Amino acid sequence: MQELASSQLFVSIKGFGKRWFGLRFDVDSGIAYGMMTAEKPRTSLADRLGFPLRELVVAPMVDQSELAFRMLCRKYGATLCYTPMLHARLFAESAKYRRAKFTTAPGDRPLMIQFCGNDPEIVLAAAQYVEGQCEAVDLNLGCPQNIAKRGRYGSFLLEEADLICSIVARLAAKLQTPVSCKIRILPSRERTLDLARRIEDAGCSLLTVHGRTKEQNKERVGACDWDIIRAIKDAVQIPVIANGGVGTFAEAQRCREATGADAIMSAEAILENPALVAGMDPAPSPIQMALDYLDMVARYPDTKKVIQAHLFKLLHGPLCVHPEFRQLISRPHRVRDVEAYLDAMRQHVDALDALQLGGEDARCRPHQNIGTYYPWYGRHRVSNAV
Ligand SMILES: Cc1cc2nc3c(=O)[nH]c(=O)nc-3n(C[C@H](O)[C@H](O)[C@H](O)COP(=O)(O)O)c2cc1C
Numbered sequence: 001m002q003e004l005a006s007s008q009l010f011v012s013i014k015g016f017g018k019r020w021f022g023l024r025f026d027v028d029s030g031i032a033y034g035m036m037t038a039e040k041p042r043t044s045l046a047d048r049l050g051f052p053l054r055e056l057v058v059a060p061m062v063d064q065s066e067l068a069f070r071m072l073c074r075k076y077g078a079t080l081c082y083t084p085m086l087h088a089r090l091f092a093e094s095a096k097y098r099r100a101k102f103t104t105a106p107g108d109r110p111l112m113i114q115f116c117g118n119d120p121e122i123v124l125a126a127a128q129y130v131e132g133q134c135e136a137v138d139l140n141l142g143c144p145q146n147i148a149k150r151g152r153y154g155s156f157l158l159e160e161a162d163l164i165c166s167i168v169a170r171l172a173a174k175l176q177t178p179v180s181c182k183i184r185i186l187p188s189r190e191r192t193l194d195l196a197r198r199i200e201d202a203g204c205s206l207l208t209v210h211g212r213t214k215e216q217n218k219e220r221v222g223a224c225d226w227d228i229i230r231a232i233k234d235a236v237q238i239p240v241i242a243n244g245g246v247g248t249f250a251e252a253q254r255c256r257e258a259t260g261a262d263a264i265m266s267a268e269a270i271l272e273n274p275a276l277v278a279g280m281d282p283a284p285s286p287i288q289m290a291l292d293y294l295d296m297v298a299r300y301p302d303t304k305k306v307i308q309a310h311l312f313k314l315l316h317g318p319l320c321v322h323p324e325f326r327q328l329i330s331r332p333h334r335v336r337d338v339e340a341y342l343d344a345m346r347q348h349v350d351a352l353d354a355l356q357l358g359g360e361d362a363r364c365r366p367h368q369n370i371g372t373y374y375p376w377y378g379r380h381r382v383s384n385a386v
Contacts (some may be wrong), residue, residue, distance in 0.1 A: 055077050064310065077277055127177070169202045272313050
């Protein structure tokens with residue numbers, strides 16, 4: 001497949017058998033010229049995504065990186081977002097699951113759609129439903145939860161390189177859409193590098209590396225290994241996204257330097273401060289971000305469980321100072337009407353704001369270790385900060 005530089009566009013006019021005639025437009029010189037090619041040229045995935053990315057990539061997060069949150073992050077400057085992990089078998093088999101778990105909208109691009117699964121044909125069948133709605137289909141090789149152990153997917157496949165490669169190869173052969181993978185690291189450096197090279201050889205177009213093993217989870221999360229991400233970046237030709245150990249925009253810059261990665265991905269830190277994606281400084285207040293989030297949910301509905309989880313993280317700072325509001329936000333709402341539910345939440349957020357000295361309460365700003373408030377990201381993490 002012939003690839004174009006990022007400064008060039010190819011408009012295909014007609015295919016003749018296996019040959020393509022089109023117009024190549026060079027953005028730098030402004031010159032357009034006709035060309036005949038053996039195959040239809042396409043821009044590389046890295047060019048399509050605009051790598052290297054200045055802003056942070058919004059990580060896949062079950063019950064968190066749904067459409068409304070992605071659109072909030074995009075409002076604050078994010079370009080590249082991942083969907084939460086979707087279960088390939090359920091997605092392939094159930095229209096109800098597809099409707100409930102995957103929504104998108106104009107403006108929700110570039111987008112990576114993530115699946116978990118262990119059967120090449122089933123992952124392929126699921127992926128075929130979303131072709132054309134995303135920049136790449138991503139395979140989850142990082143989930144460390146017990147449910148993934150029972151289902152034999154996520155990080156529990158990392159020891160099964162042959163199986164991983166057969167899934168990647170099948171998707172790469174059958175889909176028009178590129179295939180990417182998100183891995184955790186293995187305890188051995190050599191095996192991690194070998195796995196990364198094999199995934200690339202199988203046809204993967206982009207690799208995200210969370211620099212922790214599957215055992216580094218919850219209270220045992222520990223520091224993230226940026227050295228191994230650097231070694232993977234040096235070992236493969238495809239773009240690499242580094243993930244883990246990033247709680248602030250400054251840490252993201254340090255991660256970029258330490259790993260040489262094409263982009264940096266954030267999960268937990270942006271749940272508290274979505275404006276972190278583009279390093280907005282000063283960030284909008286947590287109150288403003290919570291209200292903006294509720295506006296997004298009004299346009300792109302979600303479940304109360306997801307909304308509540310977001311409000312707790314977005315309002316983590318103010319709630320440390322005014323814990324009595326936790327109960328109000330978590331109180332089960334019997335209102336069936338979504339609009340009424342959102343109004344009730346808006347009123348709680350406004351009331352919280354009114355207590356905050358006009359929003360000037362420094363303890364309520366994200367990412368500051370002041371008084372009773374510690375960032376939500378730091379609750380059981382060893383920071384990679386120097
Ligand atoms: C609520 C939550 C849900 C997550 N769901 C997924 C998921 O669906 N797929 C995935 O690959 N990783 C998932 N992760 C892991 C993150 O994408 C990321 O790899 C991890 O949190 C480390 O990044 P961080 O240090 O920026 O938080 C999830 C993390 C969180 C906090």
